[in-house]
Every structure is written in structure tokens, then in C-alpha cells.
Amino acid sequence: xxxxxxxxxxxxxxxxxxxxxxxxxxxxxxxxxxxxxxxxxxxxxxxxxxxxxxxxxxxxxxxxxxxxxxxxxxxxxxxxxxxxxxxxxxxxxxxxxxxxxxxxxxxxxxxxxxxxx
Numbered sequence: 001x002x003x004x005x006x007x008x009x010x011x012x013x014x015x016x017x018x019x020x021x022x023x024x025x026x027x028x029x030x031x032x033x034x035x036x037x038x039x040x041x042x043x044x045x046x047x048x049x050x051x052x053x054x055x056x057x058x059x060x061x062x063x064x065x066x067x068x069x070x071x072x073x074x075x076x077x078x079x080x081x082x083x084x085x086x087x088x089x090x091x092x093x094x095x096x097x098x099x100x101x102x103x104x105x106x107x108x109x110x111x112x113x114x115x116x117x
């Protein structure tokens with residue numbers, strides 16, 4: 001068991017992702033080991049930051065309300081006006097309830113002296 005522990009410790013201590021071409025240059029090997037440790041450290045810090053960011057970020061959920069009443073729509077609009085989407089296929093209210101057309105003709109246009117060609 002002691003041999004396994006010593007081997008694991010030695011492997012971690014000498015772990016080098018950036019192997020040099022010259023096996024005899026100890027300075028290059030030392031720089032490679034330091035670069036490997038820095039790389040692993042920065043990767044772990046990045047993963048931790050990413051984990052915190054995703055756990056604290058707001059998530060968006062989509063809900064469909066079939067045939068909402070005017071009161072429901074106004075309530076949803078007051079809370080979520082920038083994200084509210086209404087893919088209505090038909091109107092629940094006739095146009096006659098919100099507008100009326102009553103043309104008023106100019107006196108010349110409605111005159112009996114005007115001739116049709």
C-alpha cells in the first residue's frame with residue numbers, strides 16, 4: 001500500500017503535459033511541470049466559475065395559456081411585457097366592439113346633381 005501511495009505521489013509531482021524534446025534539460029522539464037500545474041489550476045477555476053454561473057443564472061420557462069381572458073392577459077402583460085408572445089389564430093372580440101365605421105360624405109359627393117358615368 002505504501003508503494004502505491006509513493007507511486008501516486010511521484011506521478012502527481014512529476015506530471016507534465018508539455019514534454020520537451022530534450023530529455024536531459026531539467027529546466028525545461030521544471031517549466032513544463034509548472035505550466036501543467038498552472039493549466040490544471042486555471043481549468044479547475046474556470047469550471048468552478050462556470051458551475052456557479054449556471055447554478056445562479058435565471059432560467060426561462062415557456063407556458064402556454066389557451067384562450068386567456070382580458071384580465072389574465074393584462075395581468076401577464078404587466079408582469080412579463082417584454083417576453084409575452086401571443087400567437088393568436090383568431091380574435092376573441094369582434095371588431096364592432098372596438099371600432100365603428102360611419103362614413104360622412106362631402107356635400108358635393110352626396111348631392112343629387114352629381115352624375116354617374
